[in-house]
Amino acid sequence: MTDDTGERPLVSVAFPAGDPPRDGVALVTLDRPGALNALSFGLLEALDEILAVLDDDDACRAIVITGAGTRAFAAGADIRELGGSTRADLHADDPFAAVDRLGRLRTPTIAAVRGYALGGGFELAMACDMLVAAEDATFGQPEIGIGVIPGAGGTQRLTRAIGRARAMELVLTGRRIKAPDAERMGLVTMLVPADEVVDRALGLASEIAAMPLLAVRAAKAAVNATQELSLDHGLRFERDRFEELFETEDQREGMLAFIEKRTPAWKGR
Numbered sequence: 001m002t003d004d005t006g007e008r009p010l011v012s013v014a015f016p017a018g019d020p021p022r023d024g025v026a027l028v029t030l031d032r033p034g035a036l037n038a039l040s041f042g043l044l045e046a047l048d049e050i051l052a053v054l055d056d057d058d059a060c061r062a063i064v065i066t067g068a069g070t071r072a073f074a075a076g077a078d079i080r081e082l083g084g085s086t087r088a089d090l091h092a093d094d095p096f097a098a099v100d101r102l103g104r105l106r107t108p109t110i111a112a113v114r115g116y117a118l119g120g121g122f123e124l125a126m127a128c129d130m131l132v133a134a135e136d137a138t139f140g141q142p143e144i145g146i147g148v149i150p151g152a153g154g155t156q157r158l159t160r161a162i163g164r165a166r167a168m169e170l171v172l173t174g175r176r177i178k179a180p181d182a183e184r185m186g187l188v189t190m191l192v193p194a195d196e197v198v199d200r201a202l203g204l205a206s207e208i209a210a211m212p213l214l215a216v217r218a219a220k221a222a223v224n225a226t227q228e229l230s231l232d233h234g235l236r237f238e239r240d241r242f243e244e245l246f247e248t249e250d251q252r253e254g255m256l257a258f259i260e261k262r263t264p265a266w267k268g269r
Contacts, residue, residue, distance in 0.1 A: 010043040013050050022202055024061035024209035026054050029068050036075035037067040039120040041095045043078075048098035055105045058268055061213055062205035063105075065128060066112040066198050067121075073113040073137070074121025079146065096120070096152035103127040103153070106217045108208050112201035113137045114194055118176070123152040126161065129220060131187060132201040133179040134194040139187065140176035160227055161187055212250040213268040218242075 012029045016022055028050060030037040037043075054060045067073040102109065102124065111117075111125035114134040122139050125131050141154045149155065150171065159167040162185045169175065183191045192200045208216060218241040225237045245251045249267045257264035 009046070010040070011046040011050055013054070016202060022206045022209070024059060025202055025205045026060050026063045027198070027202065028054075028063060028065045030065070030074055031068045033067075033069035033071070035078065036072035036116060037069070037121070038076060038078040039074055039124065040078040040081055041093070044095050044098040048101060051102060051105060055107045058213060060107060061209035061211075061216065063107055063109045064112050064198070064201045064205050065109060065124070066201070067114070070114055070194070072116040072121065073111065074118075074124055075116045076119030076121050076142070077152075090151075096123075099124055099127050099152040103157075106220070108205070108216060108220055110189075110201045110205050112198045113139075113179075114197050119143055119150070119154075120152050123150060123154045123157065126157040126187070127153060130189040130204065132190045132192060132197055132204065133182060133188045134192060134197040135179055136194045137179040137182070138176050139179070139182050140174065141171050142174035142176070144172060145174045161185070212248075212254060212264075212266045214248050214250060215245055215254075218245060 008031060010031055012031050014027045014029075015025065016027050028047070030039075030043060030047070032038060032040070032043060051063070054063055099120070108130070109128040110130045110132060111128040112132050113125055114137060116138050117125045118138070118140050119142055122141060125139075141150045141158065143150050143154070150158075155167070155171055158170065161167075166185060170177070177185070179188065179191055182188045190200060190204065222234075222238045222241050225234050229237060249269050250264075253267065254264045
């Protein structure tokens, strides 16, 4: 999927080198810098396809998502495109389902946010498992100011992250918040200098990628289950995932390596 010129891909993927090595880490870049990486329907489709491929590849063990350029992660939906849609169009095509599917990936995801993350861009960042924010990042759900509401999970994920009262204020006023305030509210995993945001996110992804694959997936599923299950059901879900891992080679290798005081050699099975 390319931009309006037909020359530039809307979303790119790379497997960056590093020291220490970043084996198993994919860097996905939203690539519409001239439009502040606005989430056009084509970009969302391209992102959805790329993430599905990465999530299906056991060699990919962590994904960092960022925006091209220094001005924005994603400044929101493409309003020129969205403004011409009807209710029937949106219901039939459901372009923002790509954000929902991002939230359900097995592979851990990290948003590396510099500049604006507004509207759909903020929702996309919140759908990731972790959020590394540059000190110049700005977040917000400004949809109320154009006559609509967040439609890609903003009311739901924001409320779960910071509580009803704060979420209600941000959604009903459209007020933007700076990265330090977002960190204090619990939205941000790590606050870093602007020129370090991608490197720091890749470093965090590398730490996760070095862990045993099946345990990482189980841990992610168990943490996410807290959003949907009661405590009793969540504890049962956690216990089931814990017990299942005792059927894996990595569990045996990990515990044997601990006893033998050596570094484990993970197999991913």
